[in-house]
Amino acid sequence: MAFTLEDLPIRDDLRGQSPYGAPQIHVRVALNVNENTHPVPDDVAADILESVRQALVTVNRYPDREFTALRESLAGYLSTPGQIVAAEQIWAANGSNEVIQQLLQAFGGPGRSVLGFPPTYSMHSMIAAGTGSRWIPAERDESFTISPATAAAAVEQHRPDLVFLCGPNNPTGTPLSLETIAAVYDATDGIVMVDEAYAEFMPKDRPSAVTLLPGRERLVVSRTMSKAFAFAGARVGYLAAHPAVVDALRLVRLPYHLSALTQAAAIAALRHAPEMLGMVDDIVVQRDRIVTELREMGYHPYDTWSNFVLFGGVDDPNAVFEALLTHDVIVRDLGIPGHLRVSAGTAAETSAFLDAMREITASRPAVRVEA
The missing domain is CATH 3.90.1150.10 (Aspartate Aminotransferase, domain 1)
Incomplete structure (x- = not known):
């Protein structure tokens, strides 16, 4: 008989699971x-290629493990005339999925739970399973919306260690109000993560969850360069949060997890943000x-x-x-x-x-x- 996955001493909670498909x-x-x-665009691609070429000259050395220049670039991108985001509030990784994984490694794990509102981004529950965190699905309102009252009631009922919100929601595209985010934050002592992978596609007059960060030390806003920046193949995701959250992620990240080439490419792309x-x-x-x-x-x-x-x-x-x-x-x-x-x-x-x-x-x- 052929030797299969089921014949391996895999973790019990991973048996029967399916990979992203x-x-x-x-x-x-x-x-x-x-x-x-x-x-x-051609001019942007040329600048990225030149930046990567320069990074290759010293690729025999480990990259800046704090990816300082990239964090400064991302902070500048997120900052607005009414709100400055500091580089110390930024964390980045190989796609927003790795950012979420690190968040769960630091704040989730065996004996801890994550509350989400399906249908939502499938990797939220899959990464929870991969880190041994218990996934708790909660109900949405009509037309896939989530009101502040519905969200807060779910949090109060289940008392999770983390709450994952997705706005705009994937796969429904549904808007997520700042009032709902604030209601969830007020209802829990845990981490609240807002996945804003599609934030750039929101109406320009609608504020991001980043505007809620001041005074909310347990709020995390995740972003990606895959969508608006056409950078899906480059694998660059990031988050904005209180610097203490960033310190927690340092405890679980792998050394030098962002390559010098990734850092150079992302910084160059951000130079051409408009x-x-x-x-x-x-x-x-x-x-x-x-x-x-x-x-x-x-x-x-x-x-x-x-x-x-x-x-x-x-x-x-x-x-x-x-x-x-x-x-x-x-x-x-x-x-x-x-x-x-x-x-x-x-x-x-x-x-x-x-x-x-x-x-x-x-x-x-x-x-x-x-x-």
């Missing part, structure tokens, strides 16, 4: 994992176009502040998913009955998806049901 199918239009499908964020405006236009045109087709797209759209009213999500593949388009079937999720791409990619949906809908009228 977004399909990796090569198609012409990939709109399934919320990437920024716009390429990095140009990089110009892509965000284009993506928001396509996102809103998806909402409008899916609604005209009879589907139920949800309000979204992210770079993707969750839409209901699909009687057989797997059949529509497969039909889209025949058009060389891939979206995401999340296992939410009657729903699919699609990322907003370039104008051409968005058109390819919408044209395919119109053709599929016309040929299979039963794909639409009441959401």
